Amino acid sequence: MASLAQTPDSSDQQVFAPRGALTIGRAGSVSRELDAFPDPLTIDLSRVERMDTVGAYLVHRAVRDRGARVTGxxxxxxxxxxQVAEADHPARTVPEKEGGAVAELGAWTIESGRTLKGLVAFFGATLIGFAGLIRRPRRFRLNAVIQRxxxxxxxxxxIIGLMSFLIGVVIGQQGAVQLQQFGAEVYTVNLIGRITVRELGPLMTAIxxxxxxxxxFAAQIGTMKITEEVDAMRTIGxxxxxxxxxxxxIAAIAMMPLLCFWAMLASIVxxxxxxxxxxxxxxxxxxxLIADVVPATDLWVGLIKAPVFGFxxxxxxxxxxxLVxxxxxxxxxxxTAAVVQSIFLVIVLDAIFAIFFSSIGWI
Structure with missing residues (x-):
């Protein structure tokens, strides 16, 4: 174990004479010893056997801050x-620019554009994958699809049935409260039937x-990326x-219309x-009344939107x-990004569908 020796000089200066190793392992004790020494200070290195950059920095700091003299x-x-003295210079820091709301909006727009570009590229890769399966149908994994x-x-x-059932109850109750003011509570059936079949059934199911x-999906594939299973797949072809x-x-596209129809029934019930x-x-x-007030076009609107939402x-x-x-x-x-992105795109698509079906007369 290295030890420290403090000896008085013949002059008024105090002599700090470490002995043994002046390394990182002794950095704490050496620093405390140096801080305890009064000025003026002389550091005698004649008894030091080993010194690394941490020990050299402690000596250099005493020279820089206290004007210590190094001997031996x-x-x-x-x-x-x-070398330590040459490397000891303040780092130049660039202050973070605060652009306010406009800069944040610009950064969000750029990031959204990059995400959209990546999503379109991923969609293209998926189409190529579908084309490869069509050319080589033996590579299609039916068991994986059934599991999904x-x-x-x-x-x-x-969960979807329970949620839709409660939404039907809430729509009926809230609609009846408003319609009773005009003596038209019988039209609550119209409200329940049309809004659940045409809009809320597909939308709430998608959410x-x-x-x-x-x-x-995001968590499973992301975990496989971390454990390098995806890389292993590519390695074996x-x-x-x-x-x-x-x-x-395929599972999401096939199941969404069925789940949507189930949600419609639960809401109506x-x-x-x-x-x-x-x-x-x-x-x-x-x-x-439901059969009379809900046209077949409402059912088709909901069932057409469902597979697109699933995709x-x-x-x-x-x-x-x-991307993990x-x-x-x-x-x-x-x-989290997958859920937010999915819900955002579903709502945007729902608005586009509403405009489209209204323009062709499916109101």
Missing amino acids: GSQDFNDLLE FDVVGVRALG MVAGRSGSA VSPIEALVIPRL GGGLFCWAGLDIPPLTYVR IIALAGCFQGM ANDAEQVGLKT
């Missing part, structure tokens, strides 16, 4: 002290699938698009129970999962 050092020690049917569709029936399955992305896309209990409309009358949700989830880098924190960030 070998040529190697002196060269090291000179279970995850995306069957296991989501409970639930985005939060449940879209996030799962298996396309990650064909093995991971396409089965999830929930609204019917409220009408029966709150408005004294018998179930048979309610069913007949967007699966595409965004897989895209964000593929070698960092566990990225899994959470990309999973």
Whole structure:
């Protein structure tokens, strides 16, 4: 163990004479000893056997800040002290520019453009993967698709059915409260039927699938990226698009219309129970009114939108999962981004669909 010796000089100066190793392992104790020495100070290195850059910096700091004098050092020690002194200069820092709301809006716009560009490129890669499967159908993984049917569709029936049932009840209750002011509470059936079949059924189902399955897609693929399973697939000649992305896309596209129809039925049942209990409309009358007031075009509008929403949700989830880098924190960030991106795109598409169907007369 290296020890320190403090000896008085013949003059008024105090002599700090470390002995043994002046290295990082002794940095704490040496620093405290130096701070305790009064000025003027002389550092005698004649008894030092080893010195690294940390020890040299402690000596240099005493010279720089306190005007200490260094004696007894070998040529190697002196060269090291000179190198430390040359490297000791303040780092130039560039202050962060604060551009305000305009700069933040610009940065968000640029980032959104890059994300959209990446999503379009990923969509192109997916189309190429589909074309490859058409040319070589033996590479199609039917078992993976069936497993995704279970995850995306069957296991989501409970939560989507419950959510849709409660939404039907809420729409009926709120609509009845407003319509009763005009003595038109019978039109609550019209409100429940049209809004759940045409809009809320597909939209709320898409939001639930985005939060449940879209996030799962991003987390699963992101974890596989971290564990280098995706790289291993490429190494053995298996396309990650064909093995991971396409089965999830097919499952989401196929299951969304079924889940959407299930959500429509659950909402209508929930609204019917409220009408029966709150408005004294018998179930048979309610069913007949629903059949009269809900046109077939509303059903087709909902079922046409559903697979498109499923495709967007699966595409965004897989895209964000593929963006995960070698960092566990990225899994959470990309999973959140997948859900936000999916819901945003679904709402935008829903608005586009509304304008389109209105323009062709499906009102």
